[in-house]
Structure formats: C-alpha cells, structure tokens
Amino acid sequence: MAVISAHSLHSPFSTTPPLLPLRSFPSPPLSKPPRISCSPSPVMGPQTDDDGGRKMFMEFPYVSAPYRDLMVDLVSTMESRLGPYLLPCTLPPDVQYYHNRTNTAFGTLHIRSGIKPSHIDFVFGSWLHCKLPSGALNITSLSAYLSPSTDAPNFLIELIQSSPTSLVLILDLPPRKDLVLHPDYLQTFYEDTQLDKYRKQLDKIPEVRPYYSSSLYIRCSVSPTAILVCIETEPGRTERMEEIVRDHVSVIAKEVFGVWLDHCACGGREVGETDRARLAKRDLMFKSKSIEIDLGSSLPRLFGEEVATRVSGVIRDVFNI
Amino acid sequence: MAVISAHSLHSPFSTTPPLLPLRSFPSPPLSKPPRISCSPSPVMGPQTDDDGGRKMFMEFPYVSAPYRDLMVDLVSTMESRLGPYLLPCTLPPDVQYYHNRTNTAFGTLHIRSGIKPSHIDFVFGSWLHCKLPSGALNITSLSAYLSPSTDAPNFLIELIQSSPTSLVLILDLPPRKDLVLHPDYLQTFYEDTQLDKYRKQLDKIPEVRPYYSSSLYIRCSVSPTAILVCIETEPGRTERMEEIVRDHVSVIAKEVFGVWLDHCACGGREVGETDRARLAKRDLMFKSKSIEIDLGSSLPRLFGEEVATRVSGVIRDVFNI
Numbered sequence: 001m002a003v004i005s006a007h008s009l010h011s012p013f014s015t016t017p018p019l020l021p022l023r024s025f026p027s028p029p030l031s032k033p034p035r036i037s038c039s040p041s042p043v044m045g046p047q048t049d050d051d052g053g054r055k056m057f058m059e060f061p062y063v064s065a066p067y068r069d070l071m072v073d074l075v076s077t078m079e080s081r082l083g084p085y086l087l088p089c090t091l092p093p094d095v096q097y098y099h100n101r102t103n104t105a106f107g108t109l110h111i112r113s114g115i116k117p118s119h120i121d122f123v124f125g126s127w128l129h130c131k132l133p134s135g136a137l138n139i140t141s142l143s144a145y146l147s148p149s150t151d152a153p154n155f156l157i158e159l160i161q162s163s164p165t166s167l168v169l170i171l172d173l174p175p176r177k178d179l180v181l182h183p184d185y186l187q188t189f190y191e192d193t194q195l196d197k198y199r200k201q202l203d204k205i206p207e208v209r210p211y212y213s214s215s216l217y218i219r220c221s222v223s224p225t226a227i228l229v230c231i232e233t234e235p236g237r238t239e240r241m242e243e244i245v246r247d248h249v250s251v252i253a254k255e256v257f258g259v260w261l262d263h264c265a266c267g268g269r270e271v272g273e274t275d276r277a278r279l280a281k282r283d284l285m286f287k288s289k290s291i292e293i294d295l296g297s298s299l300p301r302l303f304g305e306e307v308a309t310r311v312s313g314v315i316r317d318v319f320n321i
Numbered sequence: 322m323a324v325i326s327a328h329s330l331h332s333p334f335s336t337t338p339p340l341l342p343l344r345s346f347p348s349p350p351l352s353k354p355p356r357i358s359c360s361p362s363p364v365m366g367p368q369t370d371d372d373g374g375r376k377m378f379m380e381f382p383y384v385s386a387p388y389r390d391l392m393v394d395l396v397s398t399m400e401s402r403l404g405p406y407l408l409p410c411t412l413p414p415d416v417q418y419y420h421n422r423t424n425t426a427f428g429t430l431h432i433r434s435g436i437k438p439s440h441i442d443f444v445f446g447s448w449l450h451c452k453l454p455s456g457a458l459n460i461t462s463l464s465a466y467l468s469p470s471t472d473a474p475n476f477l478i479e480l481i482q483s484s485p486t487s488l489v490l491i492l493d494l495p496p497r498k499d500l501v502l503h504p505d506y507l508q509t510f511y512e513d514t515q516l517d518k519y520r521k522q523l524d525k526i527p528e529v530r531p532y533y534s535s536s537l538y539i540r541c542s543v544s545p546t547a548i549l550v551c552i553e554t555e556p557g558r559t560e561r562m563e564e565i566v567r568d569h570v571s572v573i574a575k576e577v578f579g580v581w582l583d584h585c586a587c588g589g590r591e592v593g594e595t596d597r598a599r600l601a602k603r604d605l606m607f608k609s610k611s612i613e614i615d616l617g618s619s620l621p622r623l624f625g626e627e628v629a630t631r632v633s634g635v636i637r638d639v640f641n642i
Contacts, residue, residue, distance in 0.1 A: 178501075178603070180606065217500070217501075217504055220545040224538075282502050285502055286501055
C-alpha cells in the first residue's frame with residue numbers, strides 16, 4: 001500500500017475536494033458495475049471553491065520539480081480517466097493535513113472512494129515530509145484499489161527520498177490472485193502487457209540497484225514485474241538524480257500507469273459471485289497487513305501517538321478494517 | 322522445479338538404486354502420515370549391488386570439486402534424513418542416464434517417490450552437461466516436493482554454470498500457499514526461521530548480483546527469501562569462483578537445506594482434508610507449469626526430439642500430470 005512506505009515510513013497526501021458531486025452523474029445500474037470508459041472525461045479536476053485539500057496535496061511543496069511534475073501528472077491523469085467514478089474526499093481536515101507538535105513533520109492524505117458499483121474501491125494519495133537529524137525525508141505515493149467486482153490488479157507508486165541523492169522507487173500492479181494457481185491471470189495482466197520491459201529499462205541505469213523491503217509481506221505481495229529499486233547518485237549530484245527521475249522514472253511510471261488504466265481500471269474483467277467472495281477476503285487481508293506494517297511504528301514515531309491514532313483510525317475506516 | 326533450469330535449460334541426474342527396499346521398513350499407519358524423525362537414519366545410502374544409477378549421479382563428473390562436494394553433501398544428507406521414507410528409484414535406465422546422438426550432451430535423472438502416506442511426495446535430482454559452441458553448460462539440481470498431507474514448503478537448489486566464471490544459483494523453499502492470504506504461513510516458515518539472513522549474507526559478496534528468470538511464472542513461484550543470484554568472477558578467475566562456491570554458496574545451501582529438513586520435511590504441520598484438496602490443486606498446477614516451462618523447448622533443442630519425448634514423458638508420469 002501507499003499510506004506509509006513499505007519499509008518503515010509513511011507518505012500521505014491531502015484533502016480531496018468534492019470534484020465531482022455524486023448528483024451530477026447518472027445513477028449506475030445496481031446489478032452490474034458500469035464499464036469504465038477509457039476516454040478522458042470532459043468533467044474533471046477541481047471545479048469548486050472548497051478544494052483546498054486537493055490544492056495542498058497537489059502542491060507537493062517539499063520535493064523538487066521532477067518529482068512534483070510526475071505526481072501531478074499521475075494524479076491529473078487519474079482524475080481525468082476515473083473522476084466520474086470517484087466520490088469526493090470526505091476525510092476530516094485534520095487528517096487531510098496533519099503535523100507533529102514541533103512542526104518538523106507534515107503529512108497530507110487524499111482518499112476518494114469509488115462510486116458503487118463501479119470497479120473502483122478507492123484511490124489513495126499522500127505526501128509526507130519530515131525533518132530528521134540525518135536530513136529531510138520525503139515520501140510521495142499514489143495507489144488505486146479495485147473492488148471485488150473485478151479481479152484486475154491494483155496500482156501502486158511510492159517514492160521515498162531519504163536525501164536529494166537517494167531514492168527508493170516502488171512501482172507495481174500488485175496482483176489480487178495467487179499467481180501460481182492462476183497462470184492465465186499472470187499471462188493476461190503481466191505477460192501480454194509486457195510490463196517487464198519497464199523493469200529492464202530502469203535496470204540499465206548504472207545508479208539503479210534492486211531494493212529489498214525489510215517486510216517479507218510487502219515483498220511477496222508485489223508482482224513478478226514489480227519495480228523495486230534504490231537509486232543513488234554520487235554525493236552532491238542532485239542534478240543527476242533529478243535527471244534520472246525526469247528522463248527515466250517519470251517516463252516509465254506514466255507508461256506503467258497507462259497499462260493499469262487501460263487493462264485494469266478500464267479493461268478489468270468482471271468476476272462471478274464466488275470469486276468475489278474470495279477476492280474480498282484476500283483484499284481485506286492485504287489491506288489489514290499493509291496497515292499493520294506501515295502504520296505500526298512509523299506514524300507514532302514521526303508524528304506522536306495522538307496524530308498517529310487519529311490518522312490510522314480514519315484509514316482503517318476507509319479500508320473497512 | 323529442478324528438472325530443467327528455470328530459464329531454458331535442464332539438469333537431470335541419474336539412475337537410483339533400490340537403496341531402501343520397501344519391505345525393510347515397518348508399514349506406516351494408513352490413516353495418518355508418519356511423523357518423520359529428525360534424527361539421521363542408521364539405514365541409508367547405497368547398500369545393494371545394483372546402484373549404478375545412483376553412483377553415476379553422485380559422481381557429478383563434469384563439474385569441479387566445490388560443486389561436486391556440495392551436491393554430494395546435500396544428497397547424502399537427504400538420504401540420511403529421509404531415506405526410510407523414500408522408495409527406490411524406478412526410472413528406466415535410458416531415463417536415468419541419457420545423451421544426444423552426437424554425444425555432446427549428457428544428462429542424469431534421479432527420482433525417488435515418498436512412501437505413502439509420508440509427507441514426502443518425491444525427491445528429484447539431476448545433472449546435465451552440454452558442449453555448446455560458447456563452451457560447456459553444466460546444470461546440477463536437487464529438489465524435494467512434499468505431499469498435500471502437509472502444507473510445508475518444498476526445497477529447491479539449482480546451479481547453472483554457463484562458464485567456469487559464471488554461475489546462476491537458485492536456492493529456495495518455494496511456498497505452497499498464497500502468502501498474501503496466509504501471513505501466518507509466512508511467519509512460520511520464512512520469518513521465524515530467519516531465512517532472509519542467508520540471502521543477505523550472499524548479497525555482501527561483490528561478485529553477486531540479483532538474477533531474474535526470464536519466466537515470470539518461476540519468479541512468482543519462489544518465496545520472498547529466495548536466493549536468485551548470478552555470480553560472475555573476472556575472466557580466467559576460476560579459482561575465485563570456486564572459492565565463492567566452497568566458502569559461501571555451500572555453507573549457505575547446507576544451512577538452508579537444514580532449515581527445510583528441520584522445519585518442513587521433519588517438522589511440517591499436517592493439514593485437514595479441505596486444505597489437502599486445495600494444496601493438491603496448487604501443487605499440480607505448479608508442477609504442470611514448471612514442466613511446460615522447463616521442458617518445452619530446451620530438452621528437444623539440447624537432446625533431440627526422441628530423447629526429449631522419452632525423458633519428459635517419464636517426468637510427467639512421476640508428477641502425475
């Protein structure tokens with residue numbers, strides 16, 4: 001998941017505005033999830049005056065331009081393609097934006113649930129900034145969870161910067177079925193889509209090395225084409241890191257996101273009732289474990305118990321845990 | 322699996338002798354699998370005169386001492402600990418040992434089924450040697466598959482040498498359940514056993530790099546603590562490669578095998594009827610896909626259609642596919 005980094009830290013975004021008031025959409029049929037159009041929606045983006053949360057989230061104020069540009073592009077594309085199927089963000093203001101008592105750690109959280117019975121469960125964005133003795137930590141993330149009406153994979157991107165010359169990138173379409181038991185699923189979503197080529201492209205860059213999450217659960221929840229890398233440039237070579245993010249990471253992230261939009265969010269196949277129950281069970285376990293791993297120790301450590309309890313409580317509600 | 326390498330090639334062993342005639346063991350109870358003792362058996366190894374197949378397999382004639390010593394040690398330990406629960410190898414002689422028409426490719430295959438209703442499905446060893454235009458290819462492997470009476474992980478080691486200074490090592494306890502849905506299983510077999518420390522140990526050696534199988538199915542069938550590495554020493558530095566195999570690979574492989582013997586083969590928990598059916602279905606899918614991936618093109622290419630048909634047919638029989 002993307003709430004808090006897979007390792008030990010956390011990345012929330014911010015408030016989400018009522019971009020697309022529910023009443024403005026035709027009622028979806030109750031018996032069958034609406035097929036999500038693959039065309040960009042003409043109705044999108046912030047149109048109201050009370051979109052302060054989204055604005056704050058979209059500013060990504062503590063990261064440099066290449067990171068900000070990438071995240072703004074991904075969120076805008078998501079809003080463009082999926083906006084009509086998303087409810088406004090209804091998080092309390094002090095969860096959309098939060099900070100610790102000493103004002104050294106700031107976080108935003110931006111969650112929009114899918115309009116039932118669409119294939120979207122919810123989309124989840126966040127950014128986090130912490131001043132630490134060793135320097136600044138910045139985590140930005142965006143993820144999308146599909147509902148049990150389809151078995152198509154989810155989407156996840158997470159950028160963890162522990163310094164201007166060190167970046168961990170997690171980019172994946174986490175599978176929602178056991179791939180060993182379902183090779184047809186592997187074929188459809190990972191082989192036919194040629195996702196592995198993006199991993200190979202990034203692997204050619206000299207500063208890129210594989211990254212192993214300290215959590216075995218996170219490691220086994222990703223797909224075999226997952227990009228989990230640590231990128232480190234020489235000390236002081238901030239401009240080289242930004243070049244890598246702009247010319248390689250961004251290009252690849254947008255392509256992978258495009259695959260997810262076309263083949264999963266928009267082209268995701270529907271499943272029958274029996275499979276839905278199995279998917280719901282697996283989805284719930286994944287979300288529960290992810291929260292446990294992500295929020296367990298890092299949120300209290302960075303933000304204090306009070307803030308951690310407030311934020312994680314809201315996330316658990318959204319996740320129905 | 323270990324029949325043919327995860328990528329494109331194959332590694333079979335050789336004939337197996339009636340090491341432990343079935344009649345020499347007390348009949349196991351029919352209703353419950355016998356608990357496998359964790360003590361070495363006093364009855365083990367080749368005792369008959371017709372153990373030519375095992376002898377040929379155990380010679381590992383085309384690899385250098387560090388590789389041979391490792392494989393002999395692993396097979397001997399397996400026979401010592403699991404021998405009483407294994408039937409003799411009953412493969413036809415021309416499958417226990419086979420070669421191509423031009424005598425440039427040789428292979429052995431050594432399979433012993435578990436005595437029902439023990440937890441052992443079968444153990445599978447092989448070596449393969451091919452003279453190729455680019456040099457010699459040597460693949461040695463040993464794997465053990467448990468039966469659906471337990472859900473404990475299998476064991477797999479595979480060493481693929483495409484030159485004296487290049488080695489791919491696959492060492493793992495492949496899980497038999499969906500780890501995302503079963504975090505308790507992950508905890509029991511991978512976290513509590515601290516298997517990840519072996520991967521980390523090997524990762525410290527400068528010549529070691531991660532290895533990505535070209536098969537996505539193979540990638541997603543391994544555990545999150547799997548060791549999948551490519552080791553390359555400088556051209557001509559054969560002695561350095563042998564040092565790495567002797568001082569690091571062998572030590573780690575024996576430790577990991579010890580974990581498997583203690584916690585899976587000998588300490589593996591039993592499962593109820595419903596779970597058995599699920600396990601059997603997943604095991605069968607894994608074996609079918611592995612054979613398809615391993616034998617599909619490489620065996621005909623290296624040994625010709627006739628040999629490939631004969632060997633793969635026998636393997637399918639053993640795997641009940």
